[in-house]
Amino acid sequence: MTALVSTARSKGRDRGAAVRVEGVSKRFRLYQERNQTLKAAMMRGGRATYEDFWALRDVSFEIPTGGVFGLIGQNGSGKSTLLKCMAKILTPDEGRITVNGKISALLELGAGFHQELSGRENVYLNGSILGLSRKEIDRKFDEIVDFAGLDQFIDTPVKNYSSGMYVRLGFSVAINVDPDVLLVDEVLAVGDEAFQRKCDEKFADLRDAGKTIIVVSHSLSTVRTMCDEAAWLEHGVVKEIGVPGLLIEKYVENTHVERVAAEGGGSRWGTGQARVEKVELLDEHGDPVLRVRAGAPATLRFHYETQGPIVKPVFGFGIHRIDGTHATGVNSRETIVPDRIEGTGHVDFAMAALPLVQGSYDVTVAIVDDSNLHTFDYRTKALRFDVGSGRPREAEGVFAIDGRWSFES
Amino acid sequence: MTTLAEYRASRELLGNLTQRELRGKYKRSALGWAWSLINPLALAVMFTFVFGVVFQARLAPVGNTELEGITAYPLFLLCGLLPWAFLANGVNGGIGALVANSNLVKKVYFPREILLGANTLALLVSLLIEMSVLGVALLLFGNVWLQFLPLILVVVALQSVFVTGIGLLLSALNVYFRDVQHFVGIGLQLWFYATPVIYPITLLGNIADREFLGISLLSYYKLNPMTAFVEMYHQMLFFLQWPDWELFLYATFCSFAMLAFGLYVFKKLEPRFAEEL
């Protein structure tokens, strides 16, 4: 699975960047006193009193074709501004942005609907704004309404919609125009559970079709599980770009948000005669990663260090979903118990197909002796990793049950 | 940059926005479309009462018109009033075009000029309907103007260009200075009386011959592009004459100059629309 993904991505690279941002700066005018009158302008001698505020400063990066790209950063760091520049709603003061293919954007609340018009009229209006002909919209109309789940309300003026309904319709239009690049700014959180799942599926479809999705989100777990790559903006400057897992660790470290839930928030006890110094998650190539796809081969590696020899140690680990649900726990007692270990080394637990469903997980690890009388080390939240959507794509709960369907008639 | 291809792709959008204007305009009003006719008729009745009945003003028979007596004045009036309303509504709608659609401008990209195009087109539809009704009335009263139809349509098209140009200019300025709309309110009043809508241009009489800086007042008066437009409508629909070619050339020039200027200012200010709204 991971292999599939990586070829898809390298193929994407060959096709060039979906979005290329080159040295983009954006300046806003902060008016001391917003006074949009001629009188005010004349009293100032024709010059408005404003201060320049750089919301983006020399931002450069490339977003490869295919896959989901995340933008994270604190409030006011310029994420929405960057998306709006990509969507051509704002014009950068410096630099340029090249987008390959049709772009469709769903920005903050509201898709640019006209309040007085019905959902139906807005679908046509918005569709034509996004470059669809009437015929094309006719063809897609049912799909759009169906996806939004608003059949009953489609002839109601959108001003009477709830904010969730509003977003659903906007999203449905934006996604059904078959964009090559889809921009989504912090809107998905408004939809209910069922709708979010639909969106995730649609994202997966788009990704499979080689399309590019760019999401802004404050939900770090969404970014972790959904994105292939992410950029971290701070005060209008790109701080770092990389794999979401690592990037988020650093971001959290740096910004002190969600620290409790992050790595290092765990507890530890035990005699200390043997300690698990590090837990790693390896992908099928044996490279340490923080994110794997569901159903992909994976190995958990526990690096230990002892003070003196340890006789018949038993290694065990547990995996918890970050909401605390205990997903699984196993130990090595019944399979392999070495007579003794000493010094440093590592123990591997290899899985042919990781049975966890999409989400974020924490690993708890322990070393005890064979009799269970001594706990040498017990460490919660020793590693946090993410499971991205993979095989099966649609799975709920904690683990993906292994089995085969067959039909008889 | 807005490319030609984008414009072409936006034709559909122009159609949809125009429809929206048309539908939205009389939504929730019982009489709906009828208002489009009632407004000018009410004005015509009012002016006819003031000038025709109170002041006993009579139009001097000029040209080939068959019209005279009490019916002449309201018909004459409407020939100029309907195009004037096209301008006035176009200007008022144009000023607000960006501000009223800020929701769209701030959320989605499309060539913003389209909003002004839609404003003009929607009003053009009303104008054509109103003019058709007036045209039938004129025919019923014996004024056969049909031979001028092609040229009338050309003049209407020119006026649409003119209105769009003003709309582009004012809508862009209004994003930055909201009191543009108040100035324009006053400006339109003055402009109305400076245009031969409620009176024939001949009424200016001797005043017109007086000179200012060696140029007759009439020449100043004729600098007003709307004078040219309204005069052409009067000449063709009411007096059944071919319009003066200077008028036609001047109107053409003004229309395209206005469009170019409006577009220039609009493009200059456009990059910051989304953030200033």
Ligand SMILES: Nc1ncnc2c1ncn2[C@@H]1O[C@H](COP(=O)(O)OP(=O)(O)OP(=O)(O)O)[C@@H](O)[C@H]1O
């Ligand atoms: N139209 C505007 N005029 C002036 N300043 C603006 C304008 N739009 C945004 N800004 C400023 O630019 C900065 C970046 O805003 P932006 O909306 O891009 O932040 P963000 O990263 O999306 O934040 P959030 O996480 O809260 O959505 C903010 O400081 C904001 O005040």
Ligand SMILES: [Mg+2]
């Ligand atoms: Mg934002």
